[in-house]
Amino acid sequence: MNHSVFDPQAFLSTASSKPGVYRMLDEQGELLYVGKARNLKKRLASYFRKTGLSPKTEALVARIRAIDTTITANETEALLLEQSLIKASRPPYNILLRDDKSYPYVFLSQDDFPRLGLHRGTKRAKGRYFGPYPSAGAIRESLNLLQKAFKVRQCEDSYYRNRTRPCLQYQIKRCKGPCVGLVDPQEYAEDVRHSVMFLEGRSNALASELTRTMESAAENLDFERAAEVRDQIGILRRVQDQQSMDTEQGNVDIVAAAVSPGGACVHVVMVRQGRVLGSKNHFPRIGIEHTPGEVVAAFLPQYYLGGAERELPGEIIVNAVHEDLEVIAEALAVARGFGVTISHRVRGTRSRWQQLAVTNAEAALSGMLANRQNMQTRFDMLQEALGLDEMPTRLECFDISHSSGEATVASCVVFGPEGPLKSDYRRYNIEGVTAGDDYAAMRQALSRRFNKVKEGEGKLPDILLIDGGKGQMGMALEVLGELMIHDLTVVGVAKGITRKPGLETLYLNETNNELVLPGHSPALHLIQQIRDEAHRFAITGHRQRRGKTRNTSTLEGIEGVGPKRRRELLKHFGGLQELCRASAVEIAKVPGISKKLAEQIYAVLHSD
Structure with missing residues (x-):
């Protein structure tokens, strides 16, 4: 661990602007704080401004000697990874929830004007329970976005029953004021039905229904209603983010090598029981003529068969092939007593893990070279x-x-x-x-x-x-x-x-x-x-x-995206702004958009 004073300006000059998780370390390399960000560079820069920091944040910043980052496909994945790291490491500067054995649920009450809320513990109250969810943080994020979209009340019943005028949530358009009769019961019931559709996992059907409502409102020249539904679609798509961090089972390590003039980085992501537990960068010394495949082949035996006793998963996913990988797999199997698969061509969730590891290896290498x-x-x-x-x-x-x-x-x-x-x-x-x-x-x-x-x-x-x-x-x-x-x-x-x-x-x-x-x-x-x-x-x-x-719009400049596909993309996400927020995986869900075309669209929308 480098014991010198941390240089924030040098670090921020190469920090990524993508979503992800950051880990702040002290002089001994111990974890101080874990956080997530939609834009890593902006979020980390906020810690090093000259004024406006709380005493606790100032104390944290004074102890920082290094910052590690993990880039994710979207903010939802960052949230899930953040929760996993906090639970595993319990950093001293994070707000730690009590270690409760019970999983949290979303609760919908059985009232004339039902409320949505987070529930943990015995299910005594009458109503519907949706879940369980992996963390309370994930529920709060979803409830916050659902409240923006459908404005179903989330206040406690004791507070709701004693209102004589609408509260602040009504003023900021997060609630329709059922406590004082400002919303028609049928309209409120429709909002509850939409919320239930989402919580039941029928989000595609919900999005299609909302899209039809938006188009109908626009045809009837009710543009205010059309804009409202458009915003609902956008929020819904955000909540719908493909949570690729936790969608498969098994124990897997993902090893990705990035090579550039001046150095190499190997990024290792550890997945256990289908959950990403963390990742780490390694910077081996290499000659300039080495390929990523050669770096991976040299790294694997040293990492798993070196002096440190490391847990060996059943599968290792790499980002580059080499003729020695088969021999390495046999050697690992002999050393540990069970079969080990080294994979390169992977699909689905494993492919997204692989790409995230590559992205992080490249970002870490860029930062090291700019040191x-x-x-x-x-x-x-x-x-x-x-x-x-x-x-x-x-x-x-x-x-x-x-x-x-x-x-x-x-x-x-x-x-x-x-x-x-x-x-x-x-x-x-x-x-x-x-x-x-x-x-x-x-x-x-x-x-x-x-x-x-x-x-x-x-x-x-x-x-x-x-x-x-x-x-x-x-x-x-x-x-x-x-x-x-x-x-x-x-x-x-x-x-x-x-x-x-x-x-x-x-x-x-x-x-x-x-x-x-x-x-x-x-x-x-x-x-x-x-x-x-x-x-x-x-x-x-x-x-x-x-x-x-060529005087074309952003989408019109993409080969293979004609008028029909442009309409489908904008309808699916409710507008260009939400499309720009989506990952390639989410874009591929749009009818008529292949995975390859989705990656092309994502690359164009996120080019510098």
């Missing part, structure tokens, strides 16, 4: 590799992206010793060049960038990286020569004959001055990281520009 200490080391090594008198403090890299010459965009990304300087990133829309002429596109981008430097605007980089071979490098030198900019180190990055990572050829200041760094060189890792970031940033900008050029 200030690692970045400082790579800058030092780059100075040594290029023979510079001083350590560079500003690196800029240019890349070009287009589709058959359409909507060409040049990107410029900037890195310093502390990592990416995203506020200095720039994109250039390329105009007036022949389609597909990357040299002319690079000339235009560099001219626009360094003309500003000649005019006294912007900073001059210490090193200019050009993604391309001798041609692009020559173009960059020509532009800099025309602008009389000579005190600048220029490095061209060519992929080499095999085009494999780790075998790049570098050109230093001249097209005939080749420099080949070993695959394990931290300097090469840094160059590759910046080059990959420039490529990503250029592609994102190109896609955005292409979408604007």
Whole structure:
């Protein structure tokens, strides 16, 4: 465990904006607090603001030395995982419920105007009980959303019977005021019926019924009612989230490896009796040429057969194949005395577990690579590799992206010793060049960038990286020569004959001055990281520009999504906002949307 002071800014610079669970650890690596978030980055940033924290939160933040995160498909999965971790670890800064053996239920009373509530213990009261549920937190979340959707009262009977005017719940539109006769009994009964349909698991039928009601109201020009039902559909879909964390039985470990220039991460997710108990990141030392399959094959024997006695599940799911996996499975079986299956091609819930492990491995690796200490080391090594008198403090890299010459965009990304300087990133829309002429596109981008430097605007980089071979490098030198900019180190990055990572050829200041760094060189890792970031940033900008050029909506730009499927998607979720909140699994439930198309839609809706 790192005993140095925790650096929140460095951590937040690479934190994911996806939903998930975060775990705060102290100097000894002990768990302090577990929390969930719809947006991990925003939620974690709130802990490190300068003012407005409670004394308890300030005490917690003062003890933080590390934060681990687990990304989930949606907020519902985050809630379930959070509850599992709190119950298993009982962190000191979490609010802990008493350890009651009984499971909680949703209770619907038998009154003229029934109430919904959470019930635990003996079922003495007359009414209907729905459940049991895995946690009270899951029930409260569902009751809160159901109250927004159908406005069935949740107040205690003693409070309800003594009202002479409606309470705050009525004012904020969470209740229809049955206590003082502000709602028709038939209308209230319909809201109760809809709530029961959902609690009985007939949510698809309920959504279809509400969709028909919404369309009928719109046809009758009752747009206020149509909007109300649309909001009900959206809330319903949110409660309906596929809770893939807890839908299968068995003991499984999911092992996913992510490899990038500069390192690797293996993320292990532990599932016992069908419940995700937790996960952990491992950062093995590897050479740059290793594949995820090779990393997995090297990790498994060390993890399960090493010094630590680890529980071995009946199945291990991996994200990459290797020829040694069969032998490893046999060795694990011999060592532990029972058969072990190592799976790669999985479906359903197991596939979602696998994808979540991959997502978390990639996110953790990204955070590790952006660590200030690692970045400082790579800058030092780059100075040594290029023979510079001083350590560079500003690196800029240019890349070009287009589709058959359409909507060409040049990107410029900037890195310093502390990592990416995203506020200095720039994109250039390329105009007036022949389609597909990357040299002319690079000339235009560099001219626009360094003309500003000649005019006294912007900073001059210490090193200019050009993604391309001798041609692009020559173009960059020509532009800099025309602008009389000579005190600048220029490095061209060519992929080499095999085009494999780790075998790049570098050109230093001249097209005939080749420099080949070993695959394990931290300097090469840094160059590759910046080059990959420039490529990503250029592609994102190109896609955005292409979408604007075609003047299409978000859904219209997706291949395979025509007018009929767009209508089905918007009807199913009640609008684009709720569709954007849905996971790929939920999108695949829409009639006519395959799993592959759902993943494509999800990717487009969540692209940067």
